[in-house]
Amino acid sequence: MSRRITAIMLGCLVLATFAQAKDHPGKAQILKDGYQGPKTCEKCHHGKAKEFLGTVHWKHASKVDHVDNINPNEEYGMKNRIYTMCNGNDIVNNLKEVPPNALGKTKFTGCNTCHPGDHTSDVGSTGPEAEQAIDCLICHSSKYDFSKRKPVKDNNGKVVMTQDRSTEAAANIGRPTIKNCMVCHEAAGGGAMIKRGFSMSKEAEVHVSKGIICVDCHQVKNHKFPTGRDPNNWAHDGIYMTCAGECHSETPHKDADYNRHTAKIACQTCHIPKTGGAFSKDFTKWEKQSNGFYEPSTLKREVNETSPVYAWYNLTVSNTPQFIGPKGSRTDGKSKIYPFKIFQGKAYFNKKNGQLLSMDFAPPIANGDSLAGVASAAKILGIKDYEPVPGWQTIYFGSNHQVTPKNKALSCANCHAVNGVLNFKELGYGSKEVDKLTNPELYFEKLLKQQQENE
Amino acid sequence: MKKIISIIMVMALMLISSLTVVKTASAEEMKMTGTITKIALAADGKSATAVLKDSKTEALVTITITDDLTLDKFKDKRIVEGDEIRTKYDAEGGKNTSKMFKKTAGC
Secondary structure (H helix, E strand, O other), X not given: OHHHHHHHHHHHHHHHHXXXXXXXXXXXXXXXXXXXXXXXXXXXXXXXXXXHHXXXXXXXXXXXXXXXXXXXXXXXXXXXXXXXXXXXOOOOOOOEEOOOOOOOOOOEEOHHHHOOOOOOOOOOOOOHHHHHHOOHHHHHEOOOOHHHOOEEEOOOOOEEEOOOOOHHHHOOEOOOOHHHHHHHHOOOOOOOOOOOOXXXXXXXXXXXXXXXXXXXXXXXXXXXXXXXXXXXXXXXXXXEOOOEOOOEOOOOOOOHHHHHHOOOEOHHHHXXXXXXXXXXXXXXXXXXXXXXXXXXXEEEEEXXXXXXXXXXXXXXXXXXXOEEEEOOOOOOOOOXXXXXXEEEEEEEEEOOOOOEOOOOOHXXXXXXXXXXXXXXXXXXXXOOOOOEEEEXXXXXXXXXXXXXXXXXXXXXXXXXXXXXXXXXXXXXXXXXXXXXXXXXXXXHHHHHHHHHHHO | OXXXXXXHHHHHHHHHHHHHHHHHHHOEEEEEEEEEEEEEEOXXXXXXXXXXXXXXXXXXXEEEEOOHHHHHHHHOOOOOOOOEEEEXXXXXXXXXXXXXXXEOOOO
């Protein structure tokens, strides 16, 4: 089994070296004619631009069928969702210039800065103009100059996103690297490692240390990205993936004791023992920065500093104004125990109907006035009948990256000791069962033998 | 054989940890937020210095960066002069070595 994995890994490495060694076949042509945007690529890769417009990366939304209390005929995603990790969405926080702050300074802000368009062709736009606005190079070039990608005002005063469309960038095409993906993914949630709290460095992640990158696991076909069932990553391209599947089997261990556990315990539970990043934000109170702008007040930890919370998850999601997280139980026959980061956010709810309100960040960034942000968002959405009251929401984020080296994976005593990481009682085990599950009888012989071998 | 290796490992660990103790004893961890006024990459690409203007005191502080991820962000200009940075660094013997170097960002 592990030999097969070694072979796959070697294969990946060989492929990776080849891909790097060999130039993109279009290079000579691009150097000769220059780069005029997607139509240059389309000469040889016909239909790629149109195909891209139908994906989550362009639409920031898709139909969603595993979440409570939503309309199955509508599309949901960063475009229109409201939660308290970022209390808005692409619609209310559409890229714009914030009003001047007390020092007279202004800046651009907007969720859709993480969209590979030019803002004139924005989230979900369609047609030939949108096709030509796609920033293919942000994902495909290894020589992208990111200082050329920024919001600016054009001659008509409209805010647009510029791109690096240089011949230099277009001449260096390949499969996306970790860096290409991390341009947007690292800073999700308001800064590096804030939302997800995982690092993709060689030191932190076993796969990366072996040369495996994002797109080796996320095997993208026709720009459809496979994703998992994180309870707060709803939009998907229709392809799901998890640890077991293409890469690993459900019984990957030489040691049968571990394999027996995979029916009830997700791989991530043992192999991703830590998480990090923000664990609480207050959108009703914005903190003044030394540059005169305000930021939502945020409690955060470094990567790997937070112990996850463990819960049964059957891959369907409970969604109420106060809670967005896993559904499942010990007895439904479908759930496994997964690790989560619990995040709690404070924002305004509408007293009239109990729903969470969203916030346009431009006013509070300039002057800290969060209620002005709520008023602006309500105006954009056409909500007239509302009364904002502050309140808390709890949301669960799956912990699906930063697989730890195997000698740090959770072993018998990490869970079965009396002070182990699992709260068996809360997970639904009766007191007799808990006694049994926390009795050294379960693992004593085994760990003693291991200890003797290592001495 | 295994035993010898583990003894060597333990000795190596002790050596490393004793070194770390010595280091932390004399280095002082500092924190600041400031705007980058200048970035200079070393010729070998393995380190860089950034001059930051402290947002509170306006003092200029030079910080040495050696971690690959941040160096990469200088090279492809994901971090450029004019960006506001939050940093943690060790101040020791007149040299400030970065332990964290991140762009500030809202949400």
